[in-house]
Amino acid sequence: MTRETFVRHIKSLENDLMNMGQTVIDAVNQSVQALKERDMDRANQIIENDKLINKRRGEIEEECIHLIALQQPVAADLREIIAILYVTTDLERIGDHAEGIAKITCLLGSELPVKPLVNIPLMAEKAISMLERSLESFVNRDAKAAAAICNEDDQVDQLYDKVYHELLNFMIADPKTISKATPLIWVAHNLERIADRVTNICERTVYLVTGSIQGINVSMY
């Protein structure tokens, strides 16, 4: 086996990406928990932790650039490094969405929400599950699974639609709820965007395996 050092570098880069993925999954999970429990300490912690996610993304990007500059990767090696560059960007943005949800939690404060949260936790559960499996399909080089995950984005879009209309009806019925209902729409929007980002990750897995760059799913939003 030649190029052991290079292979080791790529493997370690992929491990770094998966660790970052786990941190981002935790952040999304925690952000919705904090919202449900109106836990502002936890929300503030998520906001603080996002700086670490951003830092990790910068480190992974730098490592990718080093490998391209110094090792002249081609074929599957090149595709993997390019895919990692894109996935790390999507993960970082997903982290921003978790931070966004945490900020909304701080904004809403400790008051009871306008209605019990039902569909928002469902959206989060779905988006997180998609995110977890998208990273698995990346590691397993499973383009078929990745493409299937993309199709699940519709379910998150439908939930978003539901949340949006429910809250809209609340606001129409009682305009005093606007200040408490609007931030929940923002939360739902963040979750909807997370699922969209997951489809990007899946597209990169398809690219990694097949070399084909194409959009798989056009989101409703």
Added chain:
Amino acid sequence: MLPADSDNYMEFVPVIETQNLNLYYDDFLALSNVNITIPAQNITAIIGPSGCGKSTLLRCFNRMNDLVENVRTEGKVLIENKNILEPDTDLIFLRRKVGMVFQRPNVFELSIHSNLAFGLRIHRMLNGKDELMHAIRSGLEHVGLWDELKGKLKNNARSLSLEQQQRLCIARVLILKPDIILLDEPCSALDPISTLKIEELLRVLKKEFTLVIVTHNMQQAARVSDYTGFMYLGRLVEFGVTDMVFTNPKEKLTENYISGRFG
């Protein structure tokens, strides 16, 4: 074998085509059933590990292998639809139309002027001094040497730098008005900067000529060529658009070779 993904390349005009080409050195099968179609006015690179047959294949295109003892070929090498392996082929004319540049610049121990005039004289392509000067100027201009050398044409060609010598060798081929230029590791004796300059020159030349380059420098093949063929143990394993060969090769063997995972 037509290059894979060549559908997108509208102006694919075949110039060289081998059909079931086998070549033996005594009993050793050096080329095994090679079928390749090389397009006009493009740069085609042949890559592969040492001994894979890439130089042997290149030398089939102007029958330079005839100079090696106990060589036997089977199949066809069609250039403009004529099988050049036929015994009635005019080899002197063939080698004028299909010129060759070698690994090390092989200038003659003569003046720059004589180096360039040599081929024209051998091929009786001259009609007077003016025409000779015009041809020499045109040859040197093609390779970007005219301005540097126009006042030094009487100097010995060996006094030039290696890069200049290699450019001169290319000019010596061009002056004979070939259709095809074969380049066998043309930069392996040159430093990296000279290498890049020669590569730039090749890109300019492809507008007028068909270039086939054999190189063990994969980055060079990636940088300079439009099509790449990968050979292994005498076989053409894969032939495709260079972009695709280096980003998404179709054959695992090609992938392993270009990504340095051989052996």
